[in-house]
Amino acid sequence: xxxxxxxxxxYVGLLTVFFLAPILIVVSVxxxxxxxxxxxxxxxxxxxxxxxxxxxxxxxPLWNSIQLGxxxxxxxxxxxxxxxxxxxxxxxxxxxVVIAFLLSPLSLxxxxxxxxxxxxxxxxxxxxxxxxLVAGHAVITVPYVLRTVLGVYSGLNREVEExxxxxxxxxxxxxxxxxxxxILPGLLAGGIFSFLLSFDEVAVAxxxxxxxxxxxxxxxxxxxxxxxxxxxxxxxxIQMAVVIxxxxxxxxxxxxxxxxxx
Amino acid sequence: xxIMIEKAPRGYLKVHDLRKDxxxxxxxxxxxxxxxxxxxxxxxxxxxxxxxxLLRCIAGLVKPSSGKILIDANSILQIPVNRRGLGMVxxxxxxxxxxxxxxxxxxxxRMRKLPKLQTTRQVAEILNLVQLEDFAERYPxxxxxxxxxxxxxxxxxxxxxxxxxxxxxxxxLDANLRESMQVELRQLQQQLGLTTILVxxxxxxxxxxxxxxxxxxxxVIEQFDTPRVIYDRPASxxxxxxxGEMNRVRVRVAKRWVGGVHLQAGPEGGxxxxxxxxxxxxxxxxxxxxxxxxxxxxxxxxxDGTYVNKTDGILIGVMFRGDRILCIVDTPLGQMTTVRQxxxxxxxxxxxxxxxVSVAWRAKDTHVFHDA
Numbered sequence: 258x259x260x261x262x263x264x265x266x267x268y269v270g271l272l273t274v275f276f277l278a279p280i281l282i283v284v285s286v287x288x289x290x291x292x293x294x295x296x297x298x299x300x301x302x303x304x305x306x307x308x309x310x311x312x313x314x315x316x317x318p319l320w321n322s323i324q325l326g327x328x329x330x331x332x333x334x335x336x337x338x339x340x341x342x343x344x345x346x347x348x349x350x351x352x353x354v355v356i357a358f359l360l361s362p363l364s365l366x367x368x369x370x371x372x373x374x375x376x377x378x379x380x381x382x383x384x385x386x387x388x389x390l391v392a393g394h395a396v397i398t399v400p401y402v403l404r405t406v407l408g409v410y411s412g413l414n415r416e417v418e419e420x421x422x423x424x425x426x427x428x429x430x431x432x433x434x435x436x437x438x439x440i441l442p443g444l445l446a447g448g449i450f451s452f453l454l455s456f457d458e459v460a461v462a463x464x465x466x467x468x469x470x471x472x473x474x475x476x477x478x479x480x481x482x483x484x485x486x487x488x489x490x491x492x493x494x495i496q497m498a499v500v501i502x503x504x505x506x507x508x509x510x511x512x513x514x515x516x517x518x519x
Numbered sequence: 520x521x522i523m524i525e526k527a528p529r530g531y532l533k534v535h536d537l538r539k540d541x542x543x544x545x546x547x548x549x550x551x552x553x554x555x556x557x558x559x560x561x562x563x564x565x566x567x568x569x570x571x572x573l574l575r576c577i578a579g580l581v582k583p584s585s586g587k588i589l590i591d592a593n594s595i596l597q598i599p600v601n602r603r604g605l606g607m608v609x610x611x612x613x614x615x616x617x618x619x620x621x622x623x624x625x626x627x628x629r630m631r632k633l634p635k636l637q638t639t640r641q642v643a644e645i646l647n648l649v650q651l652e653d654f655a656e657r658y659p660x661x662x663x664x665x666x667x668x669x670x671x672x673x674x675x676x677x678x679x680x681x682x683x684x685x686x687x688x689x690x691x692l693d694a695n696l697r698e699s700m701q702v703e704l705r706q707l708q709q710q711l712g713l714t715t716i717l718v719x720x721x722x723x724x725x726x727x728x729x730x731x732x733x734x735x736x737x738x739v740i741e742q743f744d745t746p747r748v749i750y751d752r753p754a755s756x757x758x759x760x761x762x763g764e765m766n767r768v769r770v771r772v773a774k775r776w777v778g779g780v781h782l783q784a785g786p787e788g789g790x791x792x793x794x795x796x797x798x799x800x801x802x803x804x805x806x807x808x809x810x811x812x813x814x815x816x817x818x819x820x821x822x823d824g825t826y827v828n829k830t831d832g833i834l835i836g837v838m839f840r841g842d843r844i845l846c847i848v849d850t851p852l853g854q855m856t857t858v859r860q861x862x863x864x865x866x867x868x869x870x871x872x873x874x875x876v877s878v879a880w881r882a883k884d885t886h887v888f889h890d891a
Binding site: 421423427435438439 | 579580599600602607611613615616626627630631674675678
């Protein structure tokens with residue numbers, strides 16, 4: 258491997274600091290013993306973690322967010338995979354238009370989507386239920402899953418599926434034993450993006466959640482309106498830990514690095 | 520005493536009046552094939568001639584618009600692709616990249632719910648047959664092209680198909696490997712007595728491997744016969760020029776009589792003689808074709824009286840090809856290519872470029888076709 262030039266090292270170093278600094282500040286503030294947010298933190302204590310983890314103020318939203326992330330990811334997988342297979346394998350009239358339509362939420366500001374969804378779920382009677390939230394997040398996450406699955410699936414040799422059929426596999430066996438394992442990298446990559454997006458999303462959750470279904474970002478936002486103590490830093494640290502833990506797990510099982518960056 | 524029951528012939532494939540339309544375009548039409556058990560038939564033609572569509576209809580991957588396909592006298596058109604029990608080798612091999620060689624081969628048996636022990640035994644047997652015993656645990660991307668080809672073949676054979684379908688199976692191999700695989704594949708097919716359909720655009724492959732060849736063009740079969748007959752007595756100008764080389768001369772039928780045909784060639788009015796003219800009427804224009812190896816390059820007089828067609832010309836090119844020598848002669852009828860065996864005891868003639876020479880050929884080697 259070629260050694261990096263001096264300027265490139267400086268550049269990479271600055272970029273790393275730029276990315277990591279805000280995160281490190283939040284994490285370090287979470288461990289402060291002071292009663293206010295200040296950097297550098299004074300003293301070391303876990304009191305803000307204790308405060309956050311006792312009481313349901315953040316714990317319930319954290320649990321809501323995890324459920325919501327998983328549910329909307331599963332829903333978008335269930336929608337995106339059949340859509341991708343149909344669009345790639347069959348001559349769908351105006352297929353390109355359909356793809357563009359399915360990807361269109363990418364180009365809309367989520368706050369606009371959220372306002373539209375608010376009226377829509379009220380009209381169809383979902384109100385501010387968990388199902389409404391899942392539907393709202395699925396609209397946002399479907400394009401990510403569809404995008405990655407389309408990418409992998411359209412690169413797949415059609416004859417491989419045909420070979421399975423000739424050898425005796427019916428439609429479901431072909432999907433289960435051949436198609437699914439081969440699109441798994443794309444599906445997982447899209448799924449990870451989808452979960453992170455939902456876990457992090459504010460606008461839709463703000464408008465569609467109620468007191469029981471409040472998500473973590475919404476809870477943090479509401480807390481910040483009236484409070485300015487390091488509890489927020491502590492819950493943010495927990496949030497990051499959840500995401501990092503998840504990525505670590507997926508990395509161990511499937512090799513995320515290969516999945517996301519290949 | 521037990522009564523000997525004769526086994527019903529396995530894999531007798533019959534295709535009757537098959538047709539596939541894509542909108543207004545007929546990919547194949549009027550397809551009739553009658554393939555006895557154990558025969559290897561090559562579907563030969565240029566790309567777009569419909570040979571792959573025909574193969575995919577038999578496999579069940581394409582639904583024909585009309586016609587019949589029968590195996591052992593039973594129609595298979597209503598049977599979905601996964602129940603037809605045919606073996607198929609794809610041009611891309613289509614191996615499952617996420618499975619080992621052994622898992623790839625076992626796939627068909629797994630779909631048939633064969634017990635594990637039997638599966639393992641049959642996979643081992645077939646791996647032995649294609650000489651890949653040591654590669655059972657490798658993944659396809661760890662194999663060479665030739666090895667992948669064998670795995671694809673083994674995977675198709677292990678389910679003991681009634682009919683084996685091969686879609687350009689050797690197309691992705693380099694020339695040397697292709698030739699040795701042709702021999703190997705043919706031996707295996709004969710050993711197993713397996714009815715086989717081979718789709719190819721390579722005339723050498725078809726000539727070398729097939730019991731019979733169906734030459735296809737624009738969705739129809741132009742000729743269906745043994746390689747020998749196809750080569751020696753092509754049914755059309757297309758078949759004649761698609762398989763092997765041909766010298767062509769534009770002619771007009773001057774006179775037909777019982778023993779043959781007089782053809783007028785070129786404006787100078789030289790007369791050529793052929794034995795028959797494929798139904799061309801007197802006065803009609805057509806193409807006379809002669810294989811290079813049937814043309815004799817000579818100095819002046821030939822003693823063999825059957826070489827009735829003769830034209831003088833100038834030797835303009837000599838190409839040494841090892842086992843043979845191509846000589847190109849410029850004549851009033853156009854350029855003629857002749858082939859001489861090199862190193863045989865045929866009388867040597869001076870091959871200096873620019874010499875005056877003659878080419879001669881027999882009436883029976885002159886094929887006459889409609890100019891199409």
